[in-house]
Amino acid sequence: MSEQSRQASPERSIDELQGLVQHFVAAKRSLSSASLVSRAHDIVTTARGLVEETAVLTAKNAFVRQGVLEEANVLLAIRDGLDNIGRETDVDFKAVIHQLDLADSRLQTTLVQLSNTQVDTSELHSRGATPDNQKTLHDFIDEDTHLHLIESLRSTIDSHKAAEADFQRSQDSFDDQIRSLDTAVNDADQTTDNQDSLSPIPPLFHNLTDNATHTASLLSSLVAHYDLCTSALKHTEGGGEAARQANPSLADDAPEDSLYRNLPLGPLNEQERQEMLAVVDNDAQEVDGVVLDIHDYISEMEATLDQLQSHSTAIRLRHKLLNHVLDLLRTLGGNLPIFLAAAKLYGSNWNVLKESLLVKADELGSLTDFYESFIASYASLLDEVNRRQAVENRMRRIADKARREIESLYKEDVAMREDFVRSTGEFLPRDIWPGLVDAPKRWEIRAASPELPQELPGDSEEQ
Known part of the structure; x- marks a missing residue:
């Protein structure tokens, strides 16, 4: 090796060690993202609890809603049946009243005829009678007879009107309770958008678990990068001391071996070491991006959790409102025998009053027949x-x-x-x-x- 190469080799080693230490410190710092991954785990755990709760509540809500719908249909059918009793009784009552009106009109016509028929007292009683003491056929009848009969008819009709008013009050109360039930159901549907389906929740939870998996995977890549930096320092002369000087938090660790306690300590040749350094340099360029990705995933998971909590809150509210509907339904069910008894009483009272009215109508007709026979006689x-x-x-x-x-x-x-x-x-x-x-x-x-x-x-x- 030339003299120039020998002089360049220490300088390159120093630059290489400084770069490696910087990568190690950055890798060590990136491991703080482990708390975010822990938060991701907490988010998934919380979300899983919400999903389980909302699944149970949604099933209950759907069951209650369907049951309320069926019960409401039954109540409406009963209400229609009670209405039919009222309508049929009203039609029957009007028919009887029409019959009574005809009988009364005939009686009044006959009474007018009696009043207009003067008795010829000069021929039938005494001669020399004057118009002042002339009588009509009306003077010879007992007026109290038909007056008492008409008064009795009015009293019977008043009794029916009173019974009809009682029945109508019962029907109005029934209607009010049905309307209250319908309003409560509409409130539950409109306030919570009829959320008896979990359709938005599974995709959100699936997105959460995917993001959690991604953050764990990213953290694993950061740990692998840290391990690779540690291994590179281990195979670089003075690497442990340089790392402790750059990161004082390592001062409390054991000597240099504390950096490598979980790493394989096999020897590396220079080519393998250079390949490792190249990987470390390449991965170091992505550390900040991976940390930002973890933050982004956590932010997205927080937002998704908020959506899940919003859906869960709405489903809890719907469950509460539907429980109120059930309370109203139980109250209405408890009052149902009262409404049925009122309709039955109204029908039976009308049957009795109808017979009485028809008998009095016959008496009215018989009295009219007698007065007409009186006129004819x-x-x-x-x-x-x-x-x-x-x-x-x-x-x-x-x-x-x-x-x-x-x-x-x-x-x-x-x-x-x-x-x-x-x-x-x-x-x-x-x-x-x-x-x-x-x-x-x-x-x-x-x-x-x-x-x-x-x-x-x-x-x-x-x-």
Whole structure:
């Protein structure tokens, strides 16, 4: 070897050792990224707990949501059934009221007819009656009869209206609770975007585990680079002392061997050593980039963890809101027998009131029939009065004619008796017949007072 080569060799060795020490210190410093990798492990552990929790809560939420939907459909079907009871009863009630209105209209028409029909008191009672004391057929009926019947109908209708109001209050309460349940379900769906699926969570967790794997891999590369720097120092003369001077934290370590306790101590020839130094130089250029990559991965993992926690918080909130829905559903279920009992009571009360209304409608019709028969009978009475007057007039004419004929016969008989006595009187003794000179018998025809009808034999037997 030339003199110039011998002089250049120590200078190159010094530069080489200084560069190697700088790489070693940088590699040592980069190992502080191990805390970031530990943080990555903590993030993954926390995320795994969130995934497990949200998986359980999501399954529960989905089950509860589906169950609430099914129960809500059942409740709506029951509500429709109760509505049908109300509608059918209302239709039935209106039909009965229509029937009652027709019966009442007929009664009122008949009452007007009674009020408009004046009784001819001059013919039926006493002569010389004046319009002031004239009566109508309405004066001869008991007005309280139909007034009490109408009042009874109104009372029955009021009873139905009261029962209908009670039933409607029950239905309104049922509606309010269904609306509250529906509102609570909508709040749970809208507030948490109906998060009953884990779709965004597995990709996020997978991204976390990938990033954690990458940070561990990057840290492994930094450790390998550090080990390679240590090995290079070990195979370089004065490397251990130079490393301790550059990094005082190594002063407490054991002598030079403390740098190599985990490294193979096999000998290297100069070519192998130069190849190792070339690798160290090349890797040293990437140390800062690897550290930045680890920081970037950790930052991304922190952001991903925030997203997972946000999703987890939303799912917890949804679980809480759905539990409130369950509370409302339990309350409604507890009140359901009350609503059903109210509908049953309303239906049974209507059946009783309906029968009562129909009976009263028949009574109203029967009373109207009686009043109409009264009007018809009065018309027949007037016809009977006219008939009797005609018969009496005829009898009077016959009696007058008979009276005139009897009077004529009487006078004729008187004259003939007188002629007989004149022609035979001097020849016949007076005592030969006591009635010889008697006057004819007088006959009278006059109106007699009617006799009371005698009881027929058959009538007494029937009694």
